[in-house]
Amino acid sequence: MNKQVLITIVRNNCFMSYSILVADDSSFMRTILSKIFQNTPGVREIREANNGAEALEMYKKKKADLVTMDYDMPELNGIDTAKQIRSCDPKAKIVIVTSSDKTELRDEASKIATMGYITKPFDRMKIKELIDKLS
Numbered sequence: 001m002n003k004q005v006l007i008t009i010v011r012n013n014c015f016m017s018y019s020i021l022v023a024d025d026s027s028f029m030r031t032i033l034s035k036i037f038q039n040t041p042g043v044r045e046i047r048e049a050n051n052g053a054e055a056l057e058m059y060k061k062k063k064a065d066l067v068t069m070d071y072d073m074p075e076l077n078g079i080d081t082a083k084q085i086r087s088c089d090p091k092a093k094i095v096i097v098t099s100s101d102k103t104e105l106r107d108e109a110s111k112i113a114t115m116g117y118i119t120k121p122f123d124r125m126k127i128k129e130l131i132d133k134l135s
Contacts, residue, residue, distance in 0.1 A: 017044035018131060021064035023055035023081065024048075024097065025073045029120070033068055033097075036127045043131065052076030059085050063092070066115070066130060071098035071105065082112045095130060097122070 020043055022033045030048045037043045047064065049055035053075040059067065067085065069078040076084075082094045096109035096117040109117035115133060118126050 018042055018065040019045040019062075020047070021055060021059060021067045022046060022048050023052065023067065023073065023078070024070035025051055026070070029070065029097070033127065036124050037131075040128050040131050052078060052081035056081050056084050059092070060088060063089060065093065067092065067094045068097050068130075069094055071096050071100070071109070071117075079108055079112055086112060086114075 020037050022030050022037070024030045024033070027050075030050075034046050034048060037046050047058055047062075049058050052069070052073045055067065055069065056076065067082075069082055071078040073081070078096050078098075082092075082096065085092045085094060093114050094112070095115040096112075097120060098105060098109070098117060099120040101119050106117060115130060118130075
């Protein structure tokens, strides 16, 4: 492979790698999301937070390319955590994960989460589409 082809491939994000922060108070949901991300090309690191406060602290120490944030968590809910992350990093890419499809929640999530929201149960393709949107 010549140098020009390699440069073109890199520009097309074929060698991009992403770090993911999964924040959910349910260990079951964190495991599901983490396994989906583990099987997604381009994901190099997955970190997990048990609640919003822990997610905020982890993000401040080391930014992530994508944050999946459960809406309903103890200590600090997903929306409030997302707001605080966005206040320290306006370019943060956040998606709210929720089991509710209520209009007011959807509207609130759309205002703060740069990548919108997904509802539980979610399919693997929606999660993989999030990675594609990062490129």
